[in-house]
Amino acid sequence: MSSDDKPRPEIGQPVDHFGNVEVTSAHPGGNVPPETALKTFRPVAIPSKGSDPTHAGTASVRSVLRTPHRTPRPRRARPPARLAAALRRAGARQRAYRVVVRDEGGRVAWDTGRVESARQRAGYAGEPLRPRTRYTWSAEVWDDAEEPAGRAESWFETGLMGGWRASWIGVDETVLPVFDPPVDDDLTANTRRLSYCPHLRRSFGLARRPERARIYASAQGVYRLYVNGVAVTDAELQPGWTDYRHRIPYHAHDVTGLLREGENVLAVVLADGWWSGFVGFDPRRAGKLYGDAPAFLAQLHVDHDDGSGEVIVTDGAWRESRGTLRYSDLLMGEYHDARERRDGWDLPGFDDSAWTPAAVTGGDTSLLTAARAQPVRVLADLPAERTWRGPDGHLIADLGQNMVGRVRLTVRGAARGTRIRLRHAEMLDQDGRLYLANLRRAEATDVYVCAGEPEEVYEPAFTFHGFRYVEVAGWDDVEVTGRAMHSDTPWTGEFTCDDAMVNRLHENIRWGQRGNFLSVPTDCPQRDERLGWLADAQVFLPTAARGADVAAFFANWMEDVLAGQDADGAFPDVAPLVCLTREGAPAWGDAGVIIPWTLYRLYGDDRVLRRCYPAMTRWVDHIRRHNPDLIWRRRTGRHYGDWLQIGAETPREVLATAYFARSAELTGRAARVLGEHEDAARHEELAAAVRAAFAREFVTEDGRIEGDTQTCYLLALEFGLLPEHLRDAAAAHLARDVEKNGDHLTTGFIGVSLLCPVLTRIGRADLAYALLHQEGFPGWLFSVKQGATTIWERWDGWTPERGFQSPNMNSFNHYSLGAVGEWLYGGVAGIGQEPDSVAYEKLTLAPRPGGRLTRASAVQETARGRVESAWSVTGATITLDVLIPPGAEATVRIPTSDPGRVAESARPIGECGHVTVLGHAGQGDGALVCAVASGRYRFTAPWAANEPPL
Ligand code: BGC
Numbered sequence: 001m002s003s004d005d006k007p008r009p010e011i012g013q014p015v016d017h018f019g020n021v022e023v024t025s026a027h028p029g030g031n032v033p034p035e036t037a038l039k040t041f042r043p044v045a046i047p048s049k050g051s052d053p054t055h056a057g058t059a060s061v062r063s064v065l066r067t068p069h070r071t072p073r074p075r076r077a078r079p080p081a082r083l084a085a086a087l088r089r090a091g092a093r094q095r096a097y098r099v100v101v102r103d104e105g106g107r108v109a110w111d112t113g114r115v116e117s118a119r120q121r122a123g124y125a126g127e128p129l130r131p132r133t134r135y136t137w138s139a140e141v142w143d144d145a146e147e148p149a150g151r152a153e154s155w156f157e158t159g160l161m162g163g164w165r166a167s168w169i170g171v172d173e174t175v176l177p178v179f180d181p182p183v184d185d186d187l188t189a190n191t192r193r194l195s196y197c198p199h200l201r202r203s204f205g206l207a208r209r210p211e212r213a214r215i216y217a218s219a220q221g222v223y224r225l226y227v228n229g230v231a232v233t234d235a236e237l238q239p240g241w242t243d244y245r246h247r248i249p250y251h252a253h254d255v256t257g258l259l260r261e262g263e264n265v266l267a268v269v270l271a272d273g274w275w276s277g278f279v280g281f282d283p284r285r286a287g288k289l290y291g292d293a294p295a296f297l298a299q300l301h302v303d304h305d306d307g308s309g310e311v312i313v314t315d316g317a318w319r320e321s322r323g324t325l326r327y328s329d330l331l332m333g334e335y336h337d338a339r340e341r342r343d344g345w346d347l348p349g350f351d352d353s354a355w356t357p358a359a360v361t362g363g364d365t366s367l368l369t370a371a372r373a374q375p376v377r378v379l380a381d382l383p384a385e386r387t388w389r390g391p392d393g394h395l396i397a398d399l400g401q402n403m404v405g406r407v408r409l410t411v412r413g414a415a416r417g418t419r420i421r422l423r424h425a426e427m428l429d430q431d432g433r434l435y436l437a438n439l440r441r442a443e444a445t446d447v448y449v450c451a452g453e454p455e456e457v458y459e460p461a462f463t464f465h466g467f468r469y470v471e472v473a474g475w476d477d478v479e480v481t482g483r484a485m486h487s488d489t490p491w492t493g494e495f496t497c498d499d500a501m502v503n504r505l506h507e508n509i510r511w512g513q514r515g516n517f518l519s520v521p522t523d524c525p526q527r528d529e530r531l532g533w534l535a536d537a538q539v540f541l542p543t544a545a546r547g548a549d550v551a552a553f554f555a556n557w558m559e560d561v562l563a564g565q566d567a568d569g570a571f572p573d574v575a576p577l578v579c580l581t582r583e584g585a586p587a588w589g590d591a592g593v594i595i596p597w598t599l600y601r602l603y604g605d606d607r608v609l610r611r612c613y614p615a616m617t618r619w620v621d622h623i624r625r626h627n628p629d630l631i632w633r634r635r636t637g638r639h640y641g642d643w644l645q646i647g648a649e650t651p652r653e654v655l656a657t658a659y660f661a662r663s664a665e666l667t668g669r670a671a672r673v674l675g676e677h678e679d680a681a682r683h684e685e686l687a688a689a690v691r692a693a694f695a696r697e698f699v700t701e702d703g704r705i706e707g708d709t710q711t712c713y714l715l716a717l718e719f720g721l722l723p724e725h726l727r728d729a730a731a732a733h734l735a736r737d738v739e740k741n742g743d744h745l746t747t748g749f750i751g752v753s754l755l756c757p758v759l760t761r762i763g764r765a766d767l768a769y770a771l772l773h774q775e776g777f778p779g780w781l782f783s784v785k786q787g788a789t790t791i792w793e794r795w796d797g798w799t800p801e802r803g804f805q806s807p808n809m810n811s812f813n814h815y816s817l818g819a820v821g822e823w824l825y826g827g828v829a830g831i832g833q834e835p836d837s838v839a840y841e842k843l844t845l846a847p848r849p850g851g852r853l854t855r856a857s858a859v860q861e862t863a864r865g866r867v868e869s870a871w872s873v874t875g876a877t878i879t880l881d882v883l884i885p886p887g888a889e890a891t892v893r894i895p896t897s898d899p900g901r902v903a904e905s906a907r908p909i910g911e912c913g914h915v916t917v918l919g920h921a922g923q924g925d926g927a928l929v930c931a932v933a934s935g936r937y938r939f940t941a942p943w944a945a946n947e948p949p950l
Pocket residue numbers: 523524529533535536640643809814
């Protein structure tokens with residue numbers, strides 16, 4: 001068995017890595033009951049390389065309510081990384097907190113003392129943190145009745161903070177094997193260019209077992225690291241993809257339990273990954289984007305109980321050899337020849353004298369930065385649902401789900417040397433063959449050459465594919481399991497309703513997120529692309545943040561967006577910037593402004609905003625400088641317009657100018673938050689001037705916008721570009737267009753996320769539902785009806801009339817058009833926040849019954865805590881169950897046909913001490929609006945079936 005096949009153990013406690021810090025799961029502490037206990041401390045901005053250590057981390061104190069009504073249900077979604085404390089009374093608020101951080105010796109590094117504040121974040125401001133040190137921390141919370149309301153503890157550990165002594169090592173290119181004339185082989189033009197995956201090892205002795213050991217590791221490429229034959233982590237494709245020209249992440253692994261007295265071995269397998277493998281679609285920059293060959297770097301610190309220690313680093317003492325992997329590439333796939341296995345190569349006692357000394361390929365550690373986001377992991381197994389023999393005589397396995405990852409292939413009874421080829425596809429063509437044309441240059445083919453054992457299990461190590469179908473050629477007695485992998489962002493939200501098609505749509509959106517949040521937010525997982533497109537990410541972020549805690553994931557990726565900004569201030573189209581090196585287009589480059597702002601709004605952490613702010617202003621200056629008349633016509637990059645719109649043509653200048661106004665406005669708002677008031681005024685003025693220019697140039701006196709498309713109106717209404725007297729008219733034009741199109745949408749990537757939210761806001765939730773339920777073409781349920789299990793890139797990716805769209809661009813796993821997911825939580829279930837609220841401090845619960853639905857519910861772990869909203873209509877009664885987290889006050893809009901007869905827990909609403917009636921929505925019917933304190937409530941109210949639009 002090679003190391004690659006070995007089960008990965010849990011090493012101590014599961015370790016995650018945020019900032020320069022390892023964070024473990026919680027130790028419930030003090031008097032906090034387990035179900036409301038501390039989860040984790042998330043330090044986001046631990047300085048690496050010993051830079052400014054004063055901004056080291058932020059404690060988030062989040063309160064979770066235990067209500068008097070019911071005990072909390074067990075969590076299905078994993079909560080976000082926050083300290084949770086118990087505020088037990090309904091309506092309880094946090095009055096004060098105290099955070100104490102201690103070092104390993106118990107010395108206090110930071111003590112806030114008791115702080116009279118309801119704040120739930122506290123940036124570390126203690127003494128400078130030392131490298132490689134475990135700090136424990138505790139937080140206490142008091143409520144407004146002066147009761148201690150919860151206490152919790154956890155720990156974090158600092159990284160190397162610059163103390164690197166290791167060098168980069170790899171294959172010694174001067175030691176080449178003899179070269180024979182080419183013969184026929186089973187390589188392709190692409191794979192022939194790939195190199196073997198080096199195996200590197202280093203043996204060393206220890207006089208005794210250490211008290212503690214950590215290995216800090218990174219690669220130019222991707223790696224799997226073993227200590228005495230055991231993988232140090234279950235993370236995949238480490239260290240992940242960043243803009244390696246600017247930073248290379250490293251991870252810390254706790255390997256204390258893996259070392260022993262006597263001989264020990266560090267062993268690593270290296271592959272090209274994003275560093276030197278094929279990435280993107282540009283054949284002129286097909287691969288080797290960062291370097292010619294992969295390299296590895298690691299530093300093992302062994303600490304003994306007497307205070308002594310030793311350090312083992314990557315250097316010329318390591319030995320290198322070929323192994324089983326002839327090549328392994330993200331786009332092309334992997335070639336594993338099991339006959340080349342060297343058993344025991346990663347264990348003590350192996351004779352490596354025939355191996356080549358590793359080459360030291362470099363000594364520059366200046367780009368190493370602590371990994372900031374969750375790693376990629378295999379997070380679901382999908383056994384084949386059906387296997388049959390395809391038209392070419394090969395087996396085809398259907399996993400029942402378009403997924404991203406790899407296959408685990410169990411092979412029985414194959415003779416040594418049997419060559420098995422796995423090909424992967426999202427769809428089958430009309431003849432039942434794999435539909436491979438849309439992969440373009442990506443080969444997505446894995447080859448396994450059997451060792452000849454009775455049963456062999458193969459799982460590719462350094463590649464991933466986007467697929468639902470797997471073709472197995474070369475051997476029939478096999479078992480296929482799909483192993484889905486993605487960045488391990490904790491799931492925080494759930495949505496469900498009583499319409500199976502809508503539920504499937506929600507699932508498809510989630511699978512799109514799973515598959516495409518792989519180290520960076522990618523557009524697609526299957527073809528020769530897989531790039532971090534900025535607009536896709538920008539339109540999908542609000543949806544993504546409903547379902548999962550993506551704060552660290554996006555904060556990490558924003559570093560690549562910043563790195564991609566050019567000297568003129570233009571953000572790129574894609575990050576990390578590997579191709580398409582031109583200036584970013586409208587709505588694409590604008591993501592550099594929109595994403596930091598959205599993260600701030602959703603998570604309340606102003607540090608990403610602060611970090612990005614100068615770049616945001618440079619982007620706005622860039623647009624303004626080249627467009628003095630404030631209509632964005634010049635320097636528009638590749639200008640994709642409302643990409644993949646259908647049956648409509650939104651004028652590009654309209655779209656661009658709308659985004660110009662938006663970016664100016666958001667930069668102004670960011671400036672206010674950050675206390676840059678002069679800048680704020682400058683941007684506010686600019687935004688107003690662009691809005692005026694937009695109205696002058698594109699809007700007629702009857703509220704029509706040039707182009708007259710859904711996206712034109714959506715942008716203008718959402719971004720506030722219209723003079724007040726024209727808003728209703730523009731809203732009517734939008735509604736008219738939807739109706740004129742027979743309740744069909746015409747939007748592309750840019751308009752799509754705004755459709756349902758804006759229609760709801762203008763009082764036409766009925767039309768939003770009509771679009772949601774639309775099963776005809778085009779619409780979200782059209783693909784669901786065709787059996788889609790993910791969101792398609794194009795509305796017409798496949799239609800019964802014309803079959804597949806152009807294979808030049810036809811992904812069946814693109815999340816952008818799934819941006820409607822945000823409305824399922826925010827519109828249908830109604831979880832939201834006031835326009836001026838941050839991190840759900842001023843929560844709004846405005847459920848919108850409608851369409852075919854008679855019930856819907858959503859759960860969301862917000863930055864303030866768990867929020868629930870569930871409504872159901874039975875006969876003439878609507879029931880609304882809500883959970884409001886401690887410290888938040890919610891404005892709840894209870895839909896009803898008779899606001900005078902609303903009850904809470906079967907009592908008249910006036911008798912409920914924690915609810916204050918604010919009034920009736922709209923014209924006095926439709927809903928009762930209340931201010932509701934934290935707690936769990938059940939409202940019941942009369943409901944007339946044919947309710948006027950809410
Ligand atoms: C990508 C999209 C991207 C678009 C812009 C496509 O190739 O897949 O996601 O936004 O190009 O042109």
